[in-house]
Amino acid sequence: MASDGEVKKKELQLTAAIGFEGNVLSGLHVHPDGTHVVYALGTDVVVMEVASGRQRFLTGHSHNVSCVDVSRCGRYIASGQINFMGFRAEVIIWSYDTLERYGSHNLHKVKVEAVAFSPNDVFMASLGGQDDGNVIVYDVATKDPLCGLKASQPTQGNSLVLKFCSTVDDTFVTAGDYTLRVWKIHRKKRFLAPSNVTLSEVKRKIRCARIDAVDRYLYCGTTSGDIMKVRLAQEPDQMPALVACLARTPEKKNKLTREGESYSLGIWSMLMLPNDEMLVGTGAGRVARLQESTQKPRNTIKLMKRVTDRLMDEVQCNTVQGRVTTLTADQSGRVYVGTADSHIYRACPSSIKLTLLRTGHPTEVKAVTFPRACSELFVTCAAEDTRVWHAASGQELLRMCVPNMVCQCLQVAADGSAIVTGWNDGIVRSYHPESGKLQYMIRDAHNRGVSALAAFSTGKILMTGGGEGQVRAWEIGCQTQTLRAALKEHRGSVTCLRLTGDDSECVSASTDGSCIIWDVRRFTRKTVLFANTLFMGVCYHPSEAQLITCGTDRKLAYWEIFDGSLIRELEAAQDGGLNAVDITPDGRFIVTGGDDKLLKVYRYSEGDCVFTGVGHSTAISSLKISPDMKTVVSVGTDGAILCWKMPGDV
Incomplete structure (x- = not known):
């Protein structure tokens, strides 16, 4: 029997994905059964039932999906991806019935611009991007690339569009910038004949x-x-x-x-x-x-x-x-x-x-949070807007917009009476959670944008952190918002603020390599933690005797609050820094996310990674565990919002 330190990593179950890669041309398709739609989201292809919203995922691409097509009989789904410069880009054909890989090839460089099936599913053609420029015809029955040729002449532009004829399998069209060609497939000779x-x-x-x-x-x-x-x-x-x-x-x-x-x-x-x-x-x-x-x-x-x-x-x-x-x-x-x-x-x-x-966010999602003691709703913020979502269905319930601005942080009041947001123009905006109307604004809260927020459980004090490094306390009245204190210890941007349960202490993390624990009753510094890193996230253990931090050094660190001493360090990422950390209300599990695109669940006492979530196509920017400890919501720089099933006993 395996010991606690030898627990094998398991994959987290992805229960829902909110988002849609709208910039992919012809990236949304209706399956011939009429009940499902197929679209790209990050590195996955999503098959969603329209009536119920239930989703299934085709996972296998190493980078973002750049094109999708569904065969006319509905048996196959084709998808292509984009890759780093100098690397091959894979085309995958999926079986719709089993949702498993049917066939693939990696004959394109860097990017696959378009894929298309012939009317009777005899061929699948793929078109490479500007660094490749080739058309590849794939025989679906034999799972073998049949032939290929340059999509356009050297004097013409890039080809971006690929379409088969409606009745015949051996003719298709490519088009793009100043180029339009009709192609004939000669199957026996394994030859392509283009006509301009x-x-x-x-x-x-x-x-x-x-x-x-x-x-x-x-x-x-x-x-x-x-x-x-x-x-x-x-x-x-x-x-x-x-x-x-x-x-x-x-x-x-x-x-x-x-x-x-x-x-x-x-x-x-x-x-x-x-x-x-x-x-x-x-x-x-x-x-x-x-x-x-x-x-x-x-x-x-x-x-x-x-x-x-x-x-x-x-x-x-x-x-x-x-x-x-x-x-x-x-x-x-x-x-x-x-x-x-x-x-x-x-x-x-x-x-x-x-x-x-x-609906979904078309740009990077900056932060996500749950209201206190409410797991049915969560709130996200991104460029220009803040949105309220229904967790079970993934439907957007409310949106608050500020054109040409970026919402960088948010907080829901403990009693649910307000959604407080911080913006890059240095203004704090508070909204009614039911109507989305503006409650109040704190102008010039910080001169380099508001980067972190924390609200007292009483709702009378609001802590804000700014890009210039200051931590400020605001007294929130019925008609006024008054500055109570300005704490000027940090020299870098404040990335995270967390309060204790009794509102007696507040910890602030900063990119200057320090975390400061403040006495927010007297507004004085109590303890300072130093490390050779840019701190990106911090949270209290439920006992409020220890802190957990993460940063660009890829380490998950445990700290003693009493004297600021380091208790334990875990190497939590192999590539890239950690951007977000959260802990379950019972203190058993820690969840981290970062530049390696992986969501990881650690046991707090043992310090080992027991679950890994694979689904994000870019860096994870923020995450939050639901109050009932059944769901983890993570958001990324690609605009995707992923909901994971939180593990129970290990």
Whole structure:
């Protein structure tokens, strides 16, 4: 039987992931069963049941997933990744039924730009990024790369889009910056034959492409805000050629001055609809249903060096938050919209009435916390906003925004009456937790931003730490916020503040290599801890006789509060520093997270790591254990919020 020191590490169970990698073009897909959506989040591919929100994860990539596709029969999922410069980027095919790896190859360098399945799942093609530039065709049945070739000519730009035809397996299209090619796969000869589309004087940067149901026309959305209509070759001796550059019909007030209008910030996603209609998503967040106009304009239109006589009538439109990067639909016709701001919407194409399904942080999440004695809700903060989440469903309940600012820290009042936040403009903002309305503001709380917060259980005193190194105490009244004390001991930024249960002591951690324990009744220094590190996190043991710290030296340290002596040091990371630490209310387990992307659970008394959580694609910036000790929530610099099942007995 293994001793306590020989306990084998186990993996933490990931129960939920909040977030969506919205910057991945065509990164959201509806499974043909109509009940699940597939999307990328960090290093994982998430398969989520729409009705219940239950998630399953495809884990196997070493770095961020850069592209995703689902086969039309629903049997396979393909995903590609991005890697460091000089390294290979892997493409993985997953079996949907077993959620296990079916096949893979690593023939691309640095990044995989796009993946796509042929209509009958005979081939899977992948497109490399600008450091690779190759197209690789993979035989799904034999699990063998069939052939490959450069995606574009040396005089052309990078290829970014890859689409198969709707009816045939041996033809696909690549497009990108000033390049558009149609490819033919010769399976027996293991050969690719590309044909350049004749574009005359037209030069476009293509960001999305769709082929109609009968493979007659190809439609390409461009950064110029118009749509290129290309006739695909129907006969053996026929070459693909540009038919028109379609612009939308202008508004009535502009009909006298302009004959055609392009979409602001370009067209980034497209979807073909029945009755020869299409849905487009723009960089300005506009979702529009278009139909080719039957009426010709009064005069010839000249749009970006392309003379054409075609217009598109905008039948309906709506607006979402962020650039629209994905438009996809299920078999019943419901449309799913993904945006660069990590929002997922659902709509009926007949009305384009949007329903918000999931949200997430598009940027680094700075901090996370639970209200006292409440495990059903937690609060996170990131650039421009603070959000309240429902832990069980992962749904966003409330959002407080301050444009062009970054929320760096937050704290929930002990009685739940306020959500207090600290911002990089040096202002403390307090919000009502039910309505999200502003309660009060403390202006110029710190001249280099507010970096840490701690609130008394009575709610009458608020401790703040700043980028300049000061720790300040504020008396919070009904109408006033008064500075009680300014403690000027630290020489570096204050990274963490923690209070004891009786509000008699406060510990502050700083990047100057010191942790100071303060008597907050007299506002004097009691004890100082020094180490050769930048302290990033600190917490009290429930007995309040010891402190646990972590920092850039990769060590988890135990300290005696009475005299500031070091009791124990644990090497808690092999690569990168530790950014966050928390301890369970019963004092049995310590949880750490840092630059190595791993969440680790240590037994406090034995000092050994017993559980490891793998799921973050970038550094873990903050974490928190729920009051009922059943869940750990960790947040990262990639914007992901991961919920883990806290282990019981070991």
